[in-house]
Amino acid sequence: MPLSTSEVLEAISRCNSTGGQKGRFWVLDPVDGTLGFVRGDQYAVALALIEDGEPVLGVLGCPNYPMKKEWLNYQNGYREILSRLTSASTEKSWDKGCVIYAKRGSGRAWMQPLVHKGKKFVWPNSARQIKVSTIDNPALATFCEPVEKANTSHSFTAGLAHSVGLRNQPLRVYSMVKYAAIARGDAEIMMKFARAGYKEKIWDHAAGVVIIQEAGGVVTDAGGHPLCFSKGMYLEGLDRGIIVCSGAKLHEKIIKAVDASWNSSSL
Numbered sequence: 025m026p027l028s029t030s031e032v033l034e035a036i037s038r039c040n041s042t043g044g045q046k047g048r049f050w051v052l053d054p055v056d057g058t059l060g061f062v063r064g065d066q067y068a069v070a071l072a073l074i075e076d077g078e079p080v081l082g083v084l085g086c087p088n089y090p091m092k093k094e095w096l097n098y099q100n101g102y103r104e105i106l107s108r109l110t111s112a113s114t115e116k117s118w119d120k121g122c123v124i125y126a127k128r129g130s131g132r133a134w135m136q137p138l139v140h141k142g143k144k145f146v147w148p149n150s151a152r153q154i155k156v157s158t159i160d161n162p163a164l165a166t167f168c169e170p171v172e173k174a175n176t177s178h179s180f181t182a183g184l185a186h187s188v189g190l191r192n193q194p195l196r197v198y199s200m201v202k203y204a205a206i207a208r209g210d211a212e213i214m215m216k217f218a219r220a221g222y223k224e225k226i227w228d229h230a231a232g233v234v235i236i237q238e239a240g241g242v243v244t245d246a247g248g249h250p251l252c253f254s255k256g257m258y259l260e261g262l263d264r265g266i267i268v269c270s271g272a273k274l275h276e277k278i279i280k281a282v283d284a285s286w287n288s289s290s291l
């Protein structure tokens with residue numbers, strides 16, 4: 025029997041799972057990328073099911089994901105772009121928003137647009153399968169990273185990008201929309217190197233990890249190890265940072281570059 029709205033809210037508020045290596049629990053980030061949300065920019069609603077310490081289902085709602093990937097770049101100016109576009113034509117021509125989801129082991133990830141040609145889609149389903157990009161040449165790849173300097177080191181990732189031959193400007197996008205962009209093939213790499221003392225939370229990554237893997241990509245820490253979702257609310261034991269790539273070749277290059285430049289960094 026479906027739960028009522030108040031029962032759903034009560035279940036969310038209970039938040040009484042301590043995680044662990046056995047059993048199942050849901051992980052929800054109701055608004056991931058809080059700054060993006062308040063600025064009218066990118067944000068995500070992220071839900072994952074963890075089973076025996078592994079994310080087995082991931083759903084990412086990205087209400088502001090633009091129809092054209094180039095518009096992802098307009099962080100902070102997003103609201104202005106949106107209002108210019110909508111005043112220049114009709115509101116209906118601004119198609120944005122999608123829900124992306126994947127089940128572990130299925131080898132498939134899906135993208136359901138929220139609006140198409142002015143019509144709101146009824147769930148389910150006009151979903152189409154998505155796959156990571158086939159670009160494996162760093163010179164052609166685009167990397168994503170957090171917008172906020174406090175959440176990663178832009179100078180470290182700039183050095184890394186240069187050392188592997190990445191020529192494109194970084195795509196700075198709030199929230200797990202970065203995972204969505206890679207799963208959709210709109211970018212190839214994501215790097216996040218939180219400053220010392222910050223511990224990554226499982227709800228900021230669980231849904232993204234299963235979606236990327238099923239779309240054909242790779243997610244590890246900077247040591248090349250899988251992220252660990254079995255130790256409670258934090259990604260315990262994380263080696264330096266998080267690396268997401270559309271393929272193994274790019275991944276290997278980034279991991280090597282991190283090793284080469286880590287000791288000389290101030291992180």
Ligand SMILES: Nc1ncnc2c1ncn2[C@@H]1O[C@H](COP(=O)(O)OS(=O)(=O)O)[C@@H](OP(=O)(O)O)[C@H]1O
Binds near residue numbers: 219
């Ligand atoms: N200091 C610091 N370092 C690293 N990470 C931090 C830090 N502070 C917060 N957070 C968490 O990161 C989430 C936002 O990360 P993003 O990659 O989306 O960063 S950014 O908003 O694009 O700058 C953000 O998620 P939300 O709180 O859901 O927005 C936080 O969980």
Ligand SMILES: [Mg+2]
Binds near residue numbers: 053055056227
């Ligand atoms: Mg979050």
